[in-house]
Amino acid sequence: MTSTRVQSPSTAAARVPAPWPAVAGIVAAVAGLVVGALVARILSATSPLVAIGNRVVDLSPQPVKEWAIATFGTADKTVLLVGSVVVVLGFAALIGVLAARRFPWGGLAVIALSLVAFAAAAVEGSVAAVVAVLAQTAVGLWTLRWLLRPADPGGAAGEMIITHHPAGFDRRSFLRRSGLLVAGTAVAGLLISVLPEPVAERARQVLRLPAPTDPAAPMPAGLDVPGITPQVIDNDSFYRIDTALVVPDVDPGDWRLSITGLVDTPLSFSFDDLLARGLVERRITLTCVSNEVGGDLVGNATWLGVPIRELLAAAGVQPGADAVKSTSTDGWTAGTPLEAMTDDRDALLAVGMNGQPLPLEHGFPARLVVPGLYGYVSATKWVTELEVTRFADFSAYWTDRGWSERGPIKTQSRIDVPADSQIPAGRTWIAGVAWAQHTGIDVVEVRIDDGPWQVAELAVEDTIDTWRQWRLAWQAEPGEHTVTVRATDRSGYTQIEEVVGVVPDGATGYPRRNFRVV
Template sequence: MTHAIVDKRTDRLRSAAAGLSAAVVGVGFAELVAAIVEPAASPFAVIGGGLIDLAPAWAKDTAIALFGTGDKIALLTGIAVVLVVVAAAAGLLELRRSGIGATILGGLGALAVVAAMIRPGAGPFAWLPGLVAGVVAVIAVRLLIRRLRPIAGLAPDGVDRRRFLIWTAGTAAVGVVSLIVGNIARGATRSIDVVRSALQLPKATRTAPAVPAEAELDIPGLAPVVTSNIDFYRIDTALIVPRIDPADWSLRIHGMVDREVVISWDELLALPMDEADVTLACVSNEVGGSLIGNARWLGHPIRDLLARAGVSADADMVLSTSSDGFTASTPLEALTDDRDALLAIGMNGEPLPMEHGFPVRMVVPGLYGYVSATKWVTQLEVTRFDKAMGYWTPRGWSDHGPIKLQSRIDVPRGGSVDAGESVIAGMAWQQHVGVEGVEVRVDDGDWQRAELADAISADTWVQWSLPWTAESGRHTIECRAISVEGETQTDQPAAPAPNGAQGWHRIEVSVG
């Protein structure tokens, strides 16, 4: 009897492996087809994108709080884990009763088809990868389980255990190879990386002043005043980074305008270009968080393009749309006043990186990115807040998103410091307003005025520091910023949703 129990358990493992192998080969073929006909229709991408679209504000905050800029990897890993569990269960059920497991795997393929078809900008073959995934997985699981039945004593003898193992492993191997070939094919279709690397940015018509030497305090552990492109945070909804050939890019300006305007890449490059140092921040940035960065951007003023279109006096919002369907609702005033709101093509002296919006994105000082910093932008619709909403507004976020006055402590870092002469240092910001000062206190003592570095501009963050004689024991350090308008950073805590986190940044330090 013990031997029979062991055989049943082994048969269950074999059937689960069959279901998993069938799913792997289905996904592999689907990714290969997607790479050839429509990369954005990858089953992982469309299902993951759908989950992002359905996620409420609290889920987005939780994901970013737990995984930071690795939230997309975490999501894809989670999808893969669920797929493994469901595929294994499908194999088990298919062994018990023919057709059940196949129906489950076919249903996953159908889900991928639907998810692909309802994605914004879905192409004519968006349905094909999901269909391939479902059909291939169904065929594979039916064939594998049919070969397992004789081994499990559920059908006349026909296939030995070793041959079944070869069939199962071979099926999975075909899926893995297809997945690899698909990734290679995706990169080989037309290398936008080559196009980007060969691109020569035009000279700025209005250059930004040099970054003051006194803007950088050169304190180890303190964030640099200019963030490198590779270190710049990335938060968006794109699981697959759009790869847009500039030759195929265009921007359409429409809606409540006197005349519709469409400009091509070549036309954009021929327009006057401005340089501007602007700090961007994500609304999901927690107090003291790192979802913020500063760069020198190159682009054409958005207000000039809107003036060309002729904006209606009744309009109060511009709905920008990305190539992947993301939308942002930007107050019209922020795009038409004197701030450096740019249709940007360059970042820190080079073309925009792919993950930061190549070839064209929006940069708007003073607003959180979810209402202003649309990457891979292709449309600007002039409209009203009571007529349209951006992507995050119906998901519980506010529709305007002005940057809040904030500061954070970067040094000491790691929670411990040696006793003696030390330094407390950090960053402060309120873009398009500016920071006038920062105050620090230790162990609920008196507030002390920190030394403020030279700000690049009111649109950038600024470094600050305060000498500190660190005495042995545990200490609490807090900071607060003061804006040029005289506002003092509030101590009242608030979560990122719906319009940005607030409160004083506080750290605990052990001095030895």
């Protein structure tokens, strides 16, 4: 074998043939991302990628957020994280090409990209998150340099022996190094998966909530229609819309709820304090303001918690207050009308959901549940503070972004059955649910094509705070048909036909479904 001596390292690196520089950049990025996530997991910090994602969520224009929710629904966070990975890998491939030409340029590009992660980690307010970024950057730089160096060194100082390739690139050596890195990255990823579960999940698994001192009334029987939405949605299927890319890991042993602001006596409650007060159980339907007409960002569950009015009464609300600003452990805020938390409705500081401690993604250890208001002004998860205040003195996360201040829920309905757009001719059910939380549903009407409105059968009402099932028998004739539904609540208000989008205070319009009967 003949060897040749050339200067090292930048001249040889410039001769790495395509597509290997791009591959090197991608492998280095993956190694850095996984190590950064591993360090973050060990230190109980936010990973660099998630920190960046959190800032993307906060800084995205409102139309972009609405498009994401409308397009991807509850999968919007997964799509954002996957998209972030794709973007990072795209930049990494370009950085690999740049580094193959002049490594210092590529190194500066890595550092520039890392500065974005540093800024995002700094916003998280965690030294551990910054340490994770440092680890990610160091591994990424070292990996990229190791992959792009020429073949094994030898000869005099400052020189490298180049074998197998006249331009100085040894494909076998490159693949061998890449394989080692991929294997090491896989081991790091495995370590992430086998590390102990978050503190919150471990605490949740052993937590046994006390029985309610005031249980919910027995639930009346629902309508017997295959495929209709059940009266209560199980925890795994309940919709989730929030701004947290990664669920906060809150230890109930350390958690406290502070009641501050315009109160006679500021108070602080531990989780055990709440459990000792006696818990009430209520079924309440929650709705997201981003729910399109006929959408599925709505769900009914059985909640267990402490009446918020009791906590506020203990603190002593001062005259002149008209709002409660709630704050989550991750800094998210909502503004709720004070009367909705102090009147006779069952506004709860909830600790349980459908007979279990709150799932982590639904606010463990405690969250707000307030009937009659959209979630963006009433359903703060991982809540840590209730500040009694005035609407004139603050603005909350979503009101800063153009949404209305108070967010009362609009009367709505939905068609669930038939589920398919093509159905056989003959007798079938048209069925679904309707809701007007804290007002109650009185009538649901259905129209086939341009025919008259027909009154649907309603399930026995559970409470005015829960949705209500409805159904109508239909003798479906062959052809194309349009089914329209509308609901009337107990105040006499009937859904309007005018189509209005979700911004700034919820959508309006008639739910419609087109069917082909064969």
